[in-house]
Amino acid sequence: MCAHKALTEVLGPQPPLLEDLPPRAQANRGNAPVPRFELPQGVAPKSTLPPEFVVTGKAAANIFDGNQISSEAAKKIARTCRDWAAAKGGTASIYILDTHGTFVHQERGDGQIYTNIHTAMLKAQTALETRRPTSIPNAQLRNDPSGNPRQLVQFGFFTNSGGLPIVVDGEMIGAIGVGGGAGGGGDENCAIEGLKAAFGNRVLLPIYPPKSNE
Structure with missing residues (x-):
C-alpha cells in the first residue's frame, strides 16, 4: 500500500494503477506455535556513533545491530557525490551497502549504462569483503599483475577504484561503490566527497604517498 500511494501521487489514480486485492482468509489454517524472537x-x-550516522532505537533492535549505516546518512553521501559529479558535467552510479552487504541506497544517474551501474555494485561489494578501498588492489595489480588470477577469478573481486569501506571512528558501518566516471573527476574522489560531507573528519579515507619527482 505504501508503494501504491507513492505511485498514485506520481501517476494519478487512473488504470492500470488499481488498489491491491484484500487478503483472503485461508481454509484449513494450521495451528503450529510460532515463537517470538525479539529484544x-x-x-x-x-x-558509540552519533544517531544520525547509524540505525538506532527500535530499528536497531529489529536487526540486532547498532552499527549499520542509516538510510539518511547514505542519502547524504549519495546526494553530495551526485552534486559533485554534476558540477563536473557528469553523472554517477552509486551503491551503498550495510555491513551485511544489503543495499541501503542506490542511484543511477541519467545517462548511466549497465556497466556503470553494475560495476558500482561490484566495487561496493569488493570494498566490503576486503575491508579496504578498491584502489589498493588496483595499484597492487598494476605493480604486480601476477596476482590477477587469484584476485579476479578465485575471489571474484572487482579492483577498479571507486569502492570504499565506510569506517567512522574506527567502526565499519557499510561500504560505497561509485561507477560511471563522475564527470571525469574520478569515482573514488566522488565517493570521498560524499563521505566527508556525511561524516566530516571522523571517516577514514585513503592516504596516498607523495608523488616522486623521478
Missing part, C-alpha cells in the same frame, strides 16, 4: 521492550543495541 525486551526498550532494549536496543548500543553504538
Whole structure:
C-alpha cells in the first residue's frame, strides 16, 4: 500500500494503477506455535556513533545491530557525490551497502549504462569483503599483475577504484561503490566527497604517498 500511494501521487489514480486485492482468509489454517524472537521492550543495541550516522532505537533492535549505516546518512553521501559529479558535467552510479552487504541506497544517474551501474555494485561489494578501498588492489595489480588470477577469478573481486569501506571512528558501518566516471573527476574522489560531507573528519579515507619527482 505504501508503494501504491507513492505511485498514485506520481501517476494519478487512473488504470492500470488499481488498489491491491484484500487478503483472503485461508481454509484449513494450521495451528503450529510460532515463537517470538525479539529484544525486551526498550532494549536496543548500543553504538558509540552519533544517531544520525547509524540505525538506532527500535530499528536497531529489529536487526540486532547498532552499527549499520542509516538510510539518511547514505542519502547524504549519495546526494553530495551526485552534486559533485554534476558540477563536473557528469553523472554517477552509486551503491551503498550495510555491513551485511544489503543495499541501503542506490542511484543511477541519467545517462548511466549497465556497466556503470553494475560495476558500482561490484566495487561496493569488493570494498566490503576486503575491508579496504578498491584502489589498493588496483595499484597492487598494476605493480604486480601476477596476482590477477587469484584476485579476479578465485575471489571474484572487482579492483577498479571507486569502492570504499565506510569506517567512522574506527567502526565499519557499510561500504560505497561509485561507477560511471563522475564527470571525469574520478569515482573514488566522488565517493570521498560524499563521505566527508556525511561524516566530516571522523571517516577514514585513503592516504596516498607523495608523488616522486623521478
